[in-house]
Amino acid sequence: MKKIISYSLILLATISLAACGGKTKSSENSTPPKQTEKSSQASTTTKENSTKSSTSASSSTKASSSSETKTSETQTAAQPQSNTPEKQAKAVLDELNSLFPNNTLPQSLLTSRTAEYLTAATTSTADQTNFRILYYAEDHPIAVNDLAVNNLQPIASFEKKSYGSAEEAAGAVGQIIDTGGNKVDLGYGITGYEQGAAGSTYLSWQEGNWSLVVRASNIGGEVAEPLAKEVVTYLEKAMLPAPQNLGQISLTASTSDSYQINTVVWQKGTTIYTIKHFDPLQAVKMAVSTNG
Structure with missing residues (x-):
């Protein structure tokens, strides 16, 4: 039985908390250590304008063990x-x-519960041109790169990957x-x-150099x-x-607590940036927040 949960944005840039279907596959970073993910329920904390409609989702998908980022660093400091x-x-x-001082990171993302505490795990910081950050939201403070997140499920990710040429990146x-x-007519x-x-409906459109698509399952009675x-x-x-160029x-x-279900990918020369989030609109907002 689905459990409906409301979401709201947590704005990190203003000292407040603010993340595929379709026919495309996003690029993957160099293989990091494995992440064991644990299914969790979702709800939220908000600093957004009350006139914004809240997004809801149900927790239905259990995470599987896959080659995702896993922190190899010990807890740096206990969180009060x-x-x-x-x-x-x-x-x-x-x-x-x-x-990651030479990079512009997302400045907002949605957590998944009320009174939520954000944390993150990163791949090695030695390589500033190829890295991944996994974001988590829990009911208590956890330090960045604490080993405790190895048993938790991410809500979002941000990845940077470099290629040998602009053509390869494209x-x-x-x-x-x-x-x-x-x-x-989308307005x-x-x-x-x-x-x-194949049992789905795809709705595509263009905005500048961006191509967008929403997939909806016909079997589930979804509408794009x-x-x-x-x-x-x-x-x-x-x-x-x-994007430069795509x-x-x-x-x-679909509603899911898998952060990989929605993706935003863009090119800057020979570099590809990828954002993933369990909530579709918040994936877009997370990408917007990289503008600083």
Whole structure:
């Protein structure tokens, strides 16, 4: 039985807490140590405008053991139990920025429970050109790169990967431009194209160098159009990173606690950036927050 959970954004950049379906596959980083993930329920803490509609999702997917980032570092400092989620979020963000000083990291993401405490695990910081950060949200403070996260399930990830040429990087984006199927008015002068395949419906559209697609399961009775329109409306007032040269956003209308279900991938020369999040709209917001 599904349990409906409300979500809200945690804004890290302002000392508050703020993360595929489709037909594309996002690029993967160099193989990090294995991460054992543990299924968890989701709910949230908010600092967002109360006029924003809340997003809900149900916890239905159990995480599997796969080649995901696992911290190999011991706990650096005990987190005081008197710490607040806001203070913890700022501390985590500050530490990540100090670990990767030459990179612009996401400044906001959604946690998954009320009174949520953000933490993170990273691959080696020695390589500033190829790394991955996994983000977690728990009911108590945990230090960055604490071994305790090895048994937890991430809510989101941010990855940077470098390639030998711009052409190779462009291929890793896996951009899909699809203008077949039925036309759908997504608002703001944007036309989407919807068609079905293999039990799913795909709704695609273009915004600048970005290609976007929302997948909905026909079997589950899902509809792609509402999410597509929500993303289009949000992007009317928010700016995605400017890809050089390609960007691909692949979202799913399904609800899941797997952070890999929604992806945002973009190219800057020979570098590919990838964001993953269990919540589709928050994956987009997380990408927007990399603009600083």
